[in-house]
Amino acid sequence: MVDTQTQYRKIKTEVDKAVIAVMESSAFINGKPVKDFAANLSAYLGVKHTIPCANGTDALQIAMMALDLQPGDEVITPSFTYVATTEVIALLRLTPVFVEVDPETFCMDPRSFENAITAKTKAVVPVHLYGHAAPMDEIMAIAKKHNLYVIEDNAQAIGSEYTSADGSVKKTGSIGHISATSFYPSKNLGGFGDGGALFTNDDGLAAKMTMIANHGQSRRYYHDVVGCNSRLDTIQAAILDIKLRELDGYIAARRAAADFYDKAFAGEPKLETPHRAAYSQHVFHQYTLKLTQPDNTAATRNALQEYLAAAGIPSMIYYPVPGHRQQMFAQSGVSPVDLPVTDRLTDQVISLPIHTEMDEEQQAFISGKVLEFFAQS
Secondary structure, X not given: OOOHHHHHXXXXXXXXXXXXXXXXXXXXXOOHHHHHHHHXXXXXXXXOEEEEXXXXXXXXXXXXXXXXOOOOOEEEEEOOOOOHHHHHXXXXXXXXXXXXXXXXXXXXXXXXXXXXXXXXXXXEOOEOHHHXXXXXXXXXXXXXXXXXXXXXEOOOOOOOEEEOOOOOEEEOOOOOOEEEEEOOOOOOOOOOOOOEEEEEOOHXXXXXXXXXXXXXXXXXXXXXXXXXXXXOEHHHHHHHHHHHHHHHHHHHHHHHHHHHHHHHHOXXXXXXXXOOOOOEOOOOOOEEEEEOOOOOHHHXXXXXXXXXXXXXXXXXXXXXXXXXXXXXXHHOOOOOOOOHHHHHHHHHEEEEOOOOOOOHHHHHHHHHHHHHHXXXX
């Protein structure tokens, strides 16, 4: 699904030099590259504060801890997303409230969000899924109307640009009260191990999240709040700082690969290519097709996946079981909810390989096999 080895070879000299420099300095924890990367990432995203941490899941947890949410408070989130978005809600003894997504963009449906708000609702977590931005104008307006915090889950869309109705352009992750991202190796900005970060323009929240990520201490051995131990390793920061300089090029390569797929599949009526809303610069963390036939969609999709696997082509289902149908939430007493769009998408979607190192020969082979399957079915 990704080719991190070839990507590494293109920046090998810089990366190796940076890693060796960290090893020679022995500043493995909170070394200078961590501060440099945080500053450079803040400048890239147009945010005041970047707080690096150990992974994207920690980033979401620290964000919610910083907002002083209390057990029983409700946090609204799409069900159609990776479980990390929602498991931290339950982990903090908050109540996840699952809502629908738009069937074209796969991102939060603002109407479903507003309809789910109750007196207990305190925050919302829109997810920029697959690299497509959520409709932040509507989400921010609804949140402001109901006095809710907005935590952007930007793990799959770092580098994407969002164009507001007034024509202003911002990077995803710079719009909500807090944003969280992941540097998992397969991400558009991926490290050579785990990593994550939080972003905010609020000085007070930045100071609090920095403390929480460092055992709740404002200075060593003085612990002001309950915190955790969540740090980005210096070696990872050094690598990510190099890759940050390449990020716009990586995005351009992914978009070019998506354009190739779009053109290849344009004449196949049984497939729907990824939607690109006018407000969103899609950065294609995933290239996700949607099967459109009304009957036995899941069976056909699964047969397609098996057909591709037989040809040596990987594919993935993101995500086969949505949050509102996960057993862990049923066991924790989360109220059942009817989300027909989400349930339908879990039967329809399939993601094809897309990454920065793809060439047209590879894509022609992959798309040819997909079309071959439908020609025979």
